[in-house]
Structures are given as C-alpha cells and as structure tokens.
Amino acid sequence: MKIYAHRGSAGTLPENTIASFRATAILPVHGVEFDVHMTKDGELVVIHDESINRTSNGKGFIKDMTLAELKSYDFGEWFSTKFKGEKIPTLREVLYVFKDTHHHLNIELKSDVFPYEGMEDKVLEMLKEYRLERRVVISSFNHEMVSNFKMQAPQIETAILFMEVMIRPDDYANIVGADALHAFFPTAFRAMGKEAIASGRQFRVFTVNEEIYANMLQEIGVHAIFTDFPERMYQFLNRR
Ligand code: G3P
Ligand code: CA
DSSP states (O other): OEEEEETTTTSSTTSHHHHHHHHTTSSSOEEEEEEEEETTTSSSEESSBSSSSSSSSOOOGGGSSHHHHHHOSSSSSSTGGGGGGOOBBBBBHHHHHHTSSSOOEEEEEOOOOSOOOOHHHHHHHHHHHOOOOOGGEESSHHHHHHHHHHHHHHHEEEEEEEEESSSSHHHHHHTOOSSEEEEEEGGSSSSHHHHHHHTTSOOOOOEOOOOHHHHHHHHTOOEEEEEEEEHHHHHHHTTT
C-alpha cells in the first residue's frame, strides 16, 4: 500500500507550506498531496481552506485577495513560532520543489465552495511547462471540474473525491471521466470498498493517521492512503 503525504506533512509541519514540502521531498514515500485555490488576480496558490483565517495571521477569502496581499501574511507561526516567516506558496513554487523528485503529485482543485473560472487551464499549462503530466493525479470534490479537466487533458490521471459510500462507483467514475477513486477511509470497510478495489481503478483513501486503520486498509487491498504523518506511517508499514 502506497503512502501520500497529506498537505505536505500536516501532522508535524505547517500544512501546505514550502517548509513542509521541502521536508516531504526527501521522504521515501510514494506521493504528496496538496490543495490549490485561485486569487483575485488569477494566481494559483497552495492552501487548504477557502479563507486564510485558520492558517495565517490574516483574515479573508483567497478569491478576494491578490497574491501580493496574501504574501504579506505569515503562514507558519500559527503552527509553531519556529516557522514564523513562512509565506503562502504558489503552485509554481510547490512544483519547483518536486520537479526532480520521484514523488507522484496529487493536486486537489479546491473549487468546492467558490467557482474558480479558468483554473483547469492554468493548472494544465503549468503541468505542461514542468513536464509533469505523467506524474500527477488531479482530484476534486467538485466533480464538474474533474470532468472538465479530463475533457481538456485525457492524458492526465484524474480522481473524484467523496466522503460517503457511493453506489456503483465504477459507473459513476466513467460518467465523470475520473480514473481513480479518492474516498474517506471508512467507506473502504463497506461493501463499496470491495467494489472499488475490484473495479481495477486506483482506490486511495484519506486521511489515515492511526496505524491500526492503516493495517486494516492494507489487508483489504486499498492501493494508497493519505496521511498527515508520512514518515511515521512509512516506518510502520515497512517495519517487517
Ligand atoms: O485528497 C484527500 C484529502 O485531502 C481530501 O480532504 O479536506 O483534507 O482536502 P481535505
Ligand atoms: Ca486535500
């Protein structure tokens, strides 16, 4: 079972920051996951929430702020004073960290609440520029966006994100144009879990921070987990 470092290494470092990605870039895990939003001036930035309230010393929605405004805030100190001075990273800055590593990159398009017009084109352009088309999976809870992305770039792996058990996930993924299924991990223990694995699609589940669940998921044949503690989980799963 493969491991994806969730938001960098969100359990031990400030999520979605360059400090977290640099540390993750030297881990032997298979992949890394991060979240993308779009600023008022059309720049792609890596952050989980729609607003900067939780993870910075500022307030407001990303869609209402320019990149320059966003860069004036601190995104490290909320986690620990050790990380004071961390800025919000752009997608370009994050891709640069991973451009020569072995990691599979899961870019989550966070357009679930606000529509970010043209986001798919911008992401695609950057992936082409960095020649990362074969080393990424584009996922979203916004399945219209997954569908749009797949139509524009059939060569790039896509995934639908979902929280609840899905009936006939294989058929639904076909309709949307998704290659992989990214699900909330308890759904793997339901009948759907078996169906998802039998479909032959990559079935990756989030967010698994406890070894006992990682063990159970590995036993039932889940392909990958997203975890906030990639280093610890890697040691656990490779201990034998
Ligand atoms: O992509 C898996 C996981 O990151 C989805 O949930 O809320 O952590 O972005 P969330
Ligand atoms: Ca995410």
